[in-house]
Amino acid sequence: MKQNIPIGIFCYTFDPVMSKAEKTRSYIIERAAPVFNKKGYAGTSMADIMEVTNLTKGAIYGNFENKDEVASEVFQFNMKSLYGRMKIFMQDKHGAVAQLQGITDYYRTSWKGVFERGGCPLQNASVEADDNLSFLKKEVQASVRNWARSIELIIKGGQTEGVVHKQIDASEYAYMIITILEGGIMLGKIMNNHALLFKALDRIDYMVKTEVLKN
Amino acid sequence: MKQNIPIGIFCYTFDPVMSKAEKTRSYIIERAAPVFNKKGYAGTSMADIMEVTNLTKGAIYGNFENKDEVASEVFQFNMKSLYGRMKIFMQDKHGAVAQLQGITDYYRTSWKGVFERGGCPLQNASVEADDNLSFLKKEVQASVRNWARSIELIIKGGQTEGVVHKQIDASEYAYMIITILEGGIMLGKIMNNHALLFKALDRIDYMVKTEVLKN
């Protein structure tokens, strides 16, 4: 039977150089991404993925070894998407101040989309994987480290620039930003109340302004 | 087969007035509690519960209508346990200051046990339920509200006492405490690094000291 793969309007992953297999693989990942992010690893079945991709079992298993591999790639994709979207709010800004502000700006602008896609993939994967899914746990840990490191580098850039206090621990503040952010997403999402997220964002900004930046 | 229900030394739920049915029900809940908290709703099977309780299907279905009901009761139990343990750190203290301090004291003392039992039940249930399990979502929301409310009351008590600034929004600070705490638990747990939780606890204490309490 002829296979028409419906490609989404907003599509990160396809490019003309890709082989057919790579395209299908990317297509599956992209389609499965919000499903895993909403339903979780255990809650998502291969049947769910078949449905959302309009592909058959064979097509999926032809491109992935097993459910773990799909989940793993989906997590990576979700993280990359998140970074990609957030980067848009950070990249044109000059200086550490504006870049840190970009993080909270992103969530202030995009919280609705984030919530609709199932929330923060780092949080979802983290909470499900920590006691359960060792293959995912490692990847989540690496992602946390990466993210913290990238924030740390912005702060350290600010120290070089001279806009950030020299004596503060850049890594510590990076993790604190993530901590407050994740707490805010969790509460905002479960309570259907984005104000709770916004309060967290405000606090991050306030912390940065009063403790990180030179007045 | 003869059924010997081994009752734990430290046991919240049993009391001599209970009927046999109530006892079995409580026993199942207590035993299933850490399993659900670690594996999640979708990841926990009725067979897991049978194993951990040494009971038969009939015994479980005789006491609960279905898996949802077990999950629901287990969530309530886990929250009650959490409150119970936390209260020990809060109850003997006099005044808002000491009681707020009790929350962070609890986690500083008991983080290991919390992690071993699968982390914060509110967080686990929240993250799994928000897009998925409407029956749980409502209960999680109520729990968040209760917890926030109880912290709010402490703060308001502090305002009456005169040790807390009159003009601050007690509810807002209550939610902010939970926000930072949950973020800290999440990061500490996934990174196998309780220092990340401790930094969150420090920040809560600092926030309370510098913003909530009078000098």
Added chain:
Amino acid sequence: MKQNIPIGIFCYTFDPVMSKAEKTRSYIIERAAPVFNKKGYAGTSMADIMEVTNLTKGAIYGNFENKDEVASEVFQFNMKSLYGRMKIFMQDKHGAVAQLQGITDYYRTSWKGVFERGGCPLQNASVEADDNLSFLKKEVQASVRNWARSIELIIKGGQTEGVVHKQIDASEYAYMIITILEGGIMLGKIMNNHALLFKALDRIDYMVKTEVLKN
């Protein structure tokens, strides 16, 4: 749905003291026995067993851990059945001579049934398991050893009786009887020609008469 287990006319395994689970287990084994013996381990599916038993997957998996366990038990059952049938031809006989004769008598009388049930279970399991199924291989080896040992004991009994030559190696002749028998079954079965089996039986009898027995 009401479950009517159709019990065969000629039924080894049921007895009134059995629990229901034991009965079902025995029933499954008995029903699956000729299927495995004909189609082999890889060629037999759980669906085949469902069909031949009129039971559901759950009923089968409720009584056996997995397909291996069914196959293993079926092999044991098939061997026990074989011994049982063969014993009928051996037990009333007095002396080693008659008992050894009983083995070949059994096949001369019963070859048709043996062929219809799929041939010699030892041969079937042996040929499929030797390079493949280690769990079965061990059991087949034990069965061969048992069978050879029981023939050996008859021969040794004959030596004690004084009807068998003292100096012959009982074990060696036991294995030789099995060797010729299995070769005969294989050829007779594949060629649809029981005369080939009968020639093997004749040779066994001749060998016993001329080499094992005293004149």
Added chain:
Amino acid sequence: MKQNIPIGIFCYTFDPVMSKAEKTRSYIIERAAPVFNKKGYAGTSMADIMEVTNLTKGAIYGNFENKDEVASEVFQFNMKSLYGRMKIFMQDKHGAVAQLQGITDYYRTSWKGVFERGGCPLQNASVEADDNLSFLKKEVQASVRNWARSIELIIKGGQTEGVVHKQIDASEYAYMIITILEGGIMLGKIMNNHALLFKALDRIDYMVKTEVLKN
């Protein structure tokens, strides 16, 4: 992907006159031969064949109609290989005596290789096919007949030569040789004990010497 077909040092099937298709066909058969002989028809998947040949589905299905055809050709190949190897032990010998001796000599010398390649292909195919695979059963029957016939001809040659008793039934002894041989292979293989095969070979030699040959 570039396809480098690694051709074995000792290679029956390739010859320079072959077309490319014929070469690939032969290559597949040769590679798949030990796999089918070890795992059996039902136990061997097309994926196994792909793996062992490093070819794609298309390449295999381009050369064979289906799995049955591969299995069938593989069986023929395995039988031809067996004949080829055995012939080396028989061909230079003069007279029926030496040629019959060649059969047992072959197994005494080569049992290890035979076992490593999965045992006797006739036995393996015979046991799996007899109740199951009618397409294979016919071929196995023909192979048995061929083999028996070739032994019969040696014996008859011996009768013409005058070294074999005139009155014996050549066909009967041919089948008996195969019978004892197959029994010996089966037992030797499953028991990991080539002595059991050797005893069978000894008996064949003894039978030939005492019953077939003129003293």
Added chain:
DNA sequence: CATGAATGAGTTTTCATTCAT
């Protein structure tokens, strides 16, 4: 109330085979 055998839809995964390129 408790038992535990049974259900049957659902799970993940593999299979032989097809077919557009």
Added chain:
DNA sequence: TATGAATGAAAACTCATTCAT
């Protein structure tokens, strides 16, 4: 001819739940 993506039936096995005893 060869490729390899895709098919879809079927494989082994699990699951929440029911119900006769």
